[in-house]
Amino acid sequence: MEKQEIANRNDIALLVDSFYEKVKEDELIGFIFNDVAKVDWPQHLPIMYDFWENLLLDTGSYGRNAMDPHFRLNKLIPLQPEYFDRWLQLFEATVGEHFTGEKATLAVTRARSIKGIMALKMNQINHPGPDKNIPLVNPGNDQ
Numbered sequence: 233m234e235k236q237e238i239a240n241r242n243d244i245a246l247l248v249d250s251f252y253e254k255v256k257e258d259e260l261i262g263f264i265f266n267d268v269a270k271v272d273w274p275q276h277l278p279i280m281y282d283f284w285e286n287l288l289l290d291t292g293s294y295g296r297n298a299m300d301p302h303f304r305l306n307k308l309i310p311l312q313p314e315y316f317d318r319w320l321q322l323f324e325a326t327v328g329e330h331f332t333g334e335k336a337t338l339a340v341t342r343a344r345s346i347k348g349i350m351a352l353k354m355n356q357i358n359h360p361g362p363d364k365n366i367p368l369v370n371p372g373n374d375q
C-alpha cells in the first residue's frame with residue numbers, strides 16, 4: 233500500500249481505526265479494552281478522531297479531559313508500564329504502515345510524550361513512594 237500524508241479527518245479515521253484493530257487483537261493489552269473497559273466503539277472512535285484531529289491538524293475539535301478515563305480504568309486494573317509500552321509500539325507500527333510526512337512524525341512525537349506522562353502518573357499512583365513529603369530542598373544538605 234502507498235503511504236500517505238495525514239491531511240484530513242478521513243486520514244485520522246484510518247489511523248485510529250487501524251490502530252484499534254491491532255489493540256483489540258493484542259495479547260497483552262487487548263483484554264483491557266475488550267473485557268475490562270468493554271469499550272463502546274461507535275461512541276469511543278469519534279472521540280478519538282476528535283482528539284487526534286485536534287493534535288495533528290489543530291482543529292480545536294477536542295476539549296475533554298483525556299486523563300480521566302485512564303484514572304478510572306487504573307482503579308479497575310493497574311495500568312503497568314509494559315501496557316503503555318505496548319500501546320505505543322502498536323501506535324507507532326500503525327503510523328509507519330500507513331503514513332509518511334511531517335504529520336506522521338508529529339503523531340509519533342505527541343503519542344510518545346503523552347504516553348510518557350500518562351505512564352508516569354499511573355506509576356506514581358500505583359507505586360507511591362514511602363514518604364510523599366520530602367521537601368524539594370533539603371535544608372540539612374549544607375549543614
Ligand code: HEM
Pocket residue numbers: 261264265269270271272276279280283296297298299301302305311315316319342343346347350
Ligand atoms: C495502556 C495504555 C492505554 C490504555 C489501556 C487505554 C485505554 C483507554 C480506554 C479503555 C479508554 C476509554 C474508552 C471509553 O470511553 O470507553 C480510553 C480513552 C482515551 N484514551 Fe486511552 N488508553 C491507553 C493509553 C492512551 C494514550 C497513551 C493516549 C494518548 C496518547 C490515550 C488517549 C485516549 C483518549 C484521548 C481517550 C478518550 C478520552 C475521552 O473520553 O475524552 N490513551 N483509553
